[in-house]
Amino acid sequence: MLRLPPFSFLRARDVAEAAGLLAEHGDQAMLVAGGTDLVPKMKRGQLTPTLLVGVGHLAELGHVSASDRGVEIGAGVTLARVAADARLGAAYPGYVQAAASVSSPALRNAGTIGGNLCVDTRCNYYDMSFEWRQALGFCMKKDGDVCRVAPASTYCRAIASSDTAPVAIALGATVVLVGPGGQRRELAAADLYQDDGRCYLTKQPGEVVESLRLPPPGGWRSAYVKVRRRHAIDFPLGGAAVALATTGPIIEACRIVLTAVGPRPLDVSAAAEPLVGRPLAEVLGGDVGLLAEVAAAAVKPAKPLDNADLHYVWRKQMTRRAVEQAIRQAARQPAPHGAPAATFGADAAGGAKRG
Amino acid sequence: MTAVDTPVVPWTGVVGRPLPRVEAAAKVTGAIAYADDLQLPGMLFCKLLRSPHPHARVVSVDTTAARAMRGVVAVLTGHDLPTKYGIMPTCEDEQALEHEKVRFVGDPVAAVAAVDEETALAACRAIQVEYQPLAAVESIEDALAPPDGEPLHDYAGPGNVHRLAALEFGDVEAGFARADHVREDVFFFEGNTHLPMEQHSATAQASDGQVTLWSSTQNPHYVHRALAKVLGLPMGSVRVVAAPLGGGFGGKCDPFSHEIAVCKLALVTGRPVKCTLTREEVFYTHRGRHPTLMWVRTGVDREGHILAMHFRSVLDGGAYGSYGPASMLYTGALQPTTYRIPAYRFEGARVFTSKAPCGPKRGHGTPQPRFALEVHLDKIAEELGIDPVTLRRRNYVEPFTRTVNWLRVTSCGLQQITDRVLDASGYARRRRRLGHGMGFAVSSYMCGAGLSIYWNTLPHSQCVVTAGRGGVTVFCGATDIGQGSDSMLATVAAEELGLQPGAIRLVTGDTGLTPVDLGSYSSRVTFMAGNAAREAAAKLRQLLVEAVAEAEGRSPEQVQVRDARIGSLGFEEAVALAEERFGTLATHGSYTPPAGIGGRYKGAGVGPSPAYSYSAAVVELDADPVTGEIDVHKVWLAHDIGRAINELAVRGQVEGGVCMGLGEALMEAQAYRHGLVKQPSMLDYKSLTFLEMPDVETILVETVDPEGPYGAKEVGQGPLLPVIPAVVSAVHDALGVWVDEVPVTPDKVLRALEARARGRDARYGPKSFPVVPYPPLVKVAPPDAAAPTL
Amino acid sequence: MSGAGEKQVVRLTVNGEDHELLVRPHATVLELLREDLRLTGTKHGCELGECGACTVLVDGQAQLSCLLLPGQVDGACLTTIEGLADGPVLHPLQRAFAALGGLQCGYCTPGMLLAAKALLDTNPTPSRQQIKEALAGNLCRCTGYAAIVDAVEAAALGAVEAAAQDAVEAAALGAVEAAARTPR
Numbered sequence A: 001m002l003r004l005p006p007f008s009f010l011r012a013r014d015v016a017e018a019a020g021l022l023a024e025h026g027d028q029a030m031l032v033a034g035g036t037d038l039v040p041k042m043k044r045g046q047l048t049p050t051l052l053v054g055v056g057h058l059a060e061l062g063h064v065s066a067s068d069r070g071v072e073i074g075a076g077v078t079l080a081r082v083a084a085d086a087r088l089g090a091a092y093p094g095y096v097q098a099a100a101s102v103s104s105p106a107l108r109n110a111g112t113i114g115g116n117l118c119v120d121t122r123c124n125y126y127d128m129s130f131e132w133r134q135a136l137g138f139c140m141k142k143d144g145d146v147c148r149v150a151p152a153s154t155y156c157r158a159i160a161s162s163d164t165a166p167v168a169i170a171l172g173a174t175v176v177l178v179g180p181g182g183q184r185r186e187l188a189a190a191d192l193y194q195d196d197g198r199c200y201l202t203k204q205p206g207e208v209v210e211s212l213r214l215p216p217p218g219g220w221r222s223a224y225v226k227v228r229r230r231h232a233i234d235f236p237l238g239g240a241a242v243a244l245a246t247t248g249p250i251i252e253a254c255r256i257v258l259t260a261v262g263p264r265p266l267d268v269s270a271a272a273e274p275l276v277g278r279p280l281a282e283v284l285g286g287d288v289g290l291l292a293e294v295a296a297a298a299v300k301p302a303k304p305l306d307n308a309d310l311h312y313v314w315r316k317q318m319t320r321r322a323v324e325q326a327i328r329q330a331a332r333q334p335a336p337h338g339a340p341a342a343t344f345g346a347d348a349a350g351g352a353k354r355g
Numbered sequence B: 001m002t003a004v005d006t007p008v009v010p011w012t013g014v015v016g017r018p019l020p021r022v023e024a025a026a027k028v029t030g031a032i033a034y035a036d037d038l039q040l041p042g043m044l045f046c047k048l049l050r051s052p053h054p055h056a057r058v059v060s061v062d063t064t065a066a067r068a069m070r071g072v073v074a075v076l077t078g079h080d081l082p083t084k085y086g087i088m089p090t091c092e093d094e095q096a097l098e099h100e101k102v103r104f105v106g107d108p109v110a111a112v113a114a115v116d117e118e119t120a121l122a123a124c125r126a127i128q129v130e131y132q133p134l135a136a137v138e139s140i141e142d143a144l145a146p147p148d149g150e151p152l153h154d155y156a157g158p159g160n161v162h163r164l165a166a167l168e169f170g171d172v173e174a175g176f177a178r179a180d181h182v183r184e185d186v187f188f189f190e191g192n193t194h195l196p197m198e199q200h201s202a203t204a205q206a207s208d209g210q211v212t213l214w215s216s217t218q219n220p221h222y223v224h225r226a227l228a229k230v231l232g233l234p235m236g237s238v239r240v241v242a243a244p245l246g247g248g249f250g251g252k253c254d255p256f257s258h259e260i261a262v263c264k265l266a267l268v269t270g271r272p273v274k275c276t277l278t279r280e281e282v283f284y285t286h287r288g289r290h291p292t293l294m295w296v297r298t299g300v301d302r303e304g305h306i307l308a309m310h311f312r313s314v315l316d317g318g319a320y321g322s323y324g325p326a327s328m329l330y331t332g333a334l335q336p337t338t339y340r341i342p343a344y345r346f347e348g349a350r351v352f353t354s355k356a357p358c359g360p361k362r363g364h365g366t367p368q369p370r371f372a373l374e375v376h377l378d379k380i381a382e383e384l385g386i387d388p389v390t391l392r393r394r395n396y397v398e399p400f401t402r403t404v405n406w407l408r409v410t411s412c413g414l415q416q417i418t419d420r421v422l423d424a425s426g427y428a429r430r431r432r433r434l435g436h437g438m439g440f441a442v443s444s445y446m447c448g449a450g451l452s453i454y455w456n457t458l459p460h461s462q463c464v465v466t467a468g469r470g471g472v473t474v475f476c477g478a479t480d481i482g483q484g485s486d487s488m489l490a491t492v493a494a495e496e497l498g499l500q501p502g503a504i505r506l507v508t509g510d511t512g513l514t515p516v517d518l519g520s521y522s523s524r525v526t527f528m529a530g531n532a533a534r535e536a537a538a539k540l541r542q543l544l545v546e547a548v549a550e551a552e553g554r555s556p557e558q559v560q561v562r563d564a565r566i567g568s569l570g571f572e573e574a575v576a577l578a579e580e581r582f583g584t585l586a587t588h589g590s591y592t593p594p595a596g597i598g599g600r601y602k603g604a605g606v607g608p609s610p611a612y613s614y615s616a617a618v619v620e621l622d623a624d625p626v627t628g629e630i631d632v633h634k635v636w637l638a639h640d641i642g643r644a645i646n647e648l649a650v651r652g653q654v655e656g657g658v659c660m661g662l663g664e665a666l667m668e669a670q671a672y673r674h675g676l677v678k679q680p681s682m683l684d685y686k687s688l689t690f691l692e693m694p695d696v697e698t699i700l701v702e703t704v705d706p707e708g709p710y711g712a713k714e715v716g717q718g719p720l721l722p723v724i725p726a727v728v729s730a731v732h733d734a735l736g737v738w739v740d741e742v743p744v745t746p747d748k749v750l751r752a753l754e755a756r757a758r759g760r761d762a763r764y765g766p767k768s769f770p771v772v773p774y775p776p777l778v779k780v781a782p783p784d785a786a787a788p789t790l
Numbered sequence C: 001m002s003g004a005g006e007k008q009v010v011r012l013t014v015n016g017e018d019h020e021l022l023v024r025p026h027a028t029v030l031e032l033l034r035e036d037l038r039l040t041g042t043k044h045g046c047e048l049g050e051c052g053a054c055t056v057l058v059d060g061q062a063q064l065s066c067l068l069l070p071g072q073v074d075g076a077c078l079t080t081i082e083g084l085a086d087g088p089v090l091h092p093l094q095r096a097f098a099a100l101g102g103l104q105c106g107y108c109t110p111g112m113l114l115a116a117k118a119l120l121d122t123n124p125t126p127s128r129q130q131i132k133e134a135l136a137g138n139l140c141r142c143t144g145y146a147a148i149v150d151a152v153e154a155a156a157l158g159a160v161e162a163a164a165q166d167a168v169e170a171a172a173l174g175a176v177e178a179a180a181r182t183p184r
């Protein structure tokens, strides 16, 4: 049986304590929420903390609450809870689609949205056992100094593999971080990521993600289309998150964020420029060429490499198609309306998962 | 005693009924103990140290540091187990632990027994091995080229060629000369693996120089032989017990390093030792489907009648022999069991590469050529403008005939399964539209190999049945790997004795307690062990009937056996009476395939079987012209089962076979990169989940085989076979392109479409077939077509 | 802070029995169940969250025990396959799996049954598609899945309830004919 190396486990009393422990123990410590990303990677010796700080159980992280500023989802809320929340589904369909597309039901019962935002980048030269990596020669992400998929690369090309992060970015969500002294800062979700598979998060090591703040419901239609081989278990091989704002039948703004095409979620919203000012109907039926053009432009900066399942050229082709589909899906959604904050009231809060 | 005489009618209380399996309750409650569930007092845990090199000389192995670690009890290297072994006597090329050279990443070099797995693993990491790397052999092309340095093995050859064959039956050139149309195609079938849900596990216990091994093995008898040989013990000092298996599919058919290592460690330490493989190690243990390159040339007349066929294969065998020579011959053996081929030439080769060894997987050596053959026939039909089903029907073999390569065919329901599957699926009436397609294919498979793996005079299956105050017990070496062999044995005994399967106690798969059965491979168990059990139980029934007849003053023919009664007596009373009359009640039965079911040429040992099952599939799918993605909607599978002893079990095998066949057709691949397995996990090695599995409509056709038990034939392997070509055919139906390489992944579909768009051949697949140093043809006169067949 | 690997106390209720265990923090719940509590009915096929064989119920929810740390389940109620039957009386799902061929080698069965129970506890009348989605993380290499969907559906409908008392009896008396199998 594959086993974990020894470590200590501390159940944090609160977020501030968790942040304090992280700061105190430096790179020896890691947070664990659901553990669904961390545990397999520790079994394979990819991550080697000697202290795990459990945060999944914290009630502070278990809320879904609404205010005029939007909906806030605690980092400890499970993917299953998000996927099952009808109100979230109505307000942020893309986000909920993304959460529901992660792996399998049992995994979603444990995996949290905070863990999903921070999920490690992936690479099929890296997500291997210690022995496998040793046999090939270690890579720069762990224990080595070259990138195995792109030996000339000066940085790690492991792939951003979170399903929910691209939607959060497309929706213009923000992330609330709590530092070791209990200080909070709010960061655009997009700014949580940087273009290096090794240090893919901009967050300080001592910072805990407390919550994700989605903009007030009603502003954006959203959709997420994931490319993968099987309809369950599999990580994304590509995919697109789209958020679309309209005034009447006219497209006001469109954001497109790609997943699994590089070390960070790739914001390619500039490619959506031709859509702005156009009627929805054109997108939905009329102008096929327009959508194709937008999708082609959107995937242009994407540079998938041969470090995930299937052929990388196919992955890019499929991502292009995902862009088209996501725009269509978003456009087809009923006109968004500002759901009253009360519908995300107290009954949606609480019920933090264990951890 | 007066008895009302009623005519004796045959009791069919259980045969043919869809009863639950006998061990179902133990399985749904978690009570059944698989190999890794066994926990013995004082048990140690073993881990194997494996090679990080695809090909290297082992210069030295230093175990000092490992031995010095706290909790480490024993360390073994190849010097402790130098005897070579292998499942086939002609290629005993494996060592439990290699001390001279390693031939693939994952080849075991040392074994540690320690107080727990963590310590054993840490000790493995502390072993210092000095390697001198040698050139890796990564592909069939590499293996056929002159070796760069030393070849993987110092036997066989030339170079890295393991085995060659060249056979000709009838005058192939004359056939081609007469043909109106000749077509050639090249195909590639990527390797894949069994992926049983259970990882292999073995536990050994030794005392007084006797060793007992509990293992997740399909073939306790062959493991028993290998252990005795490698450990240098008399066979009587070794006992192998097959634990209930969490799936096998051929992957647990060879004797393995971890099985040998735990036995040796138990002998050395005097303590029980367990070794359970990790999932990654299961990928190294492998013995899966051989990657196979194939070339086929067929000559037909205007109506599509086959006049001659020439089939070439080259199999990537990986690092060791395993079942390889048989696997290779199987790529040429069964083509003539579905189609009348008057003149047939087969040239086969197996090469060594520095990858995990290939071996037998469900369908052993026949899914690859079946894929090639069926798709090739589709292409011929298309060229001739003949409906592909019609073309096949014109060539179907007839029941009770002999093939050109001397295989005896008995019951054969090809026409019936074709009728039924076409009817059910509406294939002939299908509406053609872009992106939607249906495909049809047929196949056949053996009901047990006609010959044993090693030459011997043992019956292939043996069974003992006893009855007494403790009830009825069947002793048989057959192994339940999930296919339901225990239930089959209980059903057969129950049928003969007028009982229900739950009333039969079973002792199976234990070389210390049961007479030899060769094992759970080649779909042999129902046919062979079933016949043996039937004979043994029928003899017991005869004793009971005689005793009761005598007591009742009737002739035995008048004594009815049914509903747990023998004549007017309850079963237990009858047993007591018979015991009094005859002494201890123990009967035996055995099964040996009849002589003369195959030819007499070299290589004739592969292919003969006492009967063949037949399967026909129709696959309906959508293939997306933009993404290349394939969505299978439904599979219709008609199977000539001979007779379904348990319909529930038969349907389960069909559905499972279809599922695995779809996996192979669409996604499963054991591929390598830089000498390492590319996807050694259940996440990266893709197999179908609930959500990819389409509906399956199973149609059973009963041809009642004259020699199968109650007319039964196999179902464990056959239904997988036609699914793969039917998928390829359906993709062609949908998009007009051929994907001549399995698995048919979406990127390949797109590449085929692109090729067509660029005006090239509308296909994706291998461009050419390499030059293989096949030996001179051995010409075998075909059986006299005019002579009676049987 | 205690040293890495130092044992910690965990309180658990497993199949209704309370346990106070001194465990290594890095031994997953899978190891704890199989090795410390000797409840070997919970299976493992990958130990990486990829196959579903190790599924157990934690406070009624399906969870992958190979990914769960003891520190995450302190105070929780676990149900394993050993706790599914009510004493000698099998759960309807167990009866349905046995009667309808929902298992062959049986190795995926414990995880499958618990995932199915979690589904029926929240959705007593799932559609076939909902059954497939709920079980999609549980791989099976033997059955081709169809009979499992049949079995869960039959258990939900109470269709096997009447058919047999338990699988052993069924095998012994031939009482359950899987002809009851629902058409697909």
Ligand SMILES: Cc1cc2nc3c(=O)[nH]c(=O)nc-3n(C[C@H](O)[C@H](O)[C@H](O)COP(=O)(O)OP(=O)(O)OC[C@H]3O[C@@H](n4cnc5c(N)ncnc54)[C@H](O)[C@@H]3O)c2cc1C
Residues within 6 Å of the ligand: A030, A031, A032, A033, A034, A035, A036, A037, A038, A039, A040, A055, A075, A076, A079, A101, A102, A103, A104, A107, A110, A111, A112, A113, A114, A115, A116, A117, A118, A119, A120, A161, A162, A163, A164, A207, A208, A209, A210, A233, A234, A235, A236, B683, C048, C049, C050
């Ligand atoms: C077989 C399998 C398939 C999977 N498929 C998918 C998939 O399809 N899509 C996908 O997106 N993911 C997938 N995952 C990855 C993972 O399960 C999910 O991303 C999950 O949401 C992670 O959440 P968690 O709570 O379990 O994270 P954990 O494992 O607990 O943590 C993950 C990372 O986030 C950090 N972290 C956790 N919580 C916080 C916090 N509050 N603040 C700061 N850092 C934090 C941890 O330190 C760690 O680095 C898969 C995993 C497996 C094993």
Ligand code: FES
Residues within 6 Å of the ligand: C043, C044, C045, C046, C047, C048, C049, C050, C051, C052, C053, C054, C055, C064, C065, C066, C067
């Ligand atoms: S063993 Fe836990 S998911 Fe496979």
Ligand code: FES
Residues within 6 Å of the ligand: B197, B246, B247, B482, C102, C103, C104, C105, C106, C107, C108, C109, C139, C140, C141, C142, C143
């Ligand atoms: S029954 Fe064997 S894996 Fe499911």
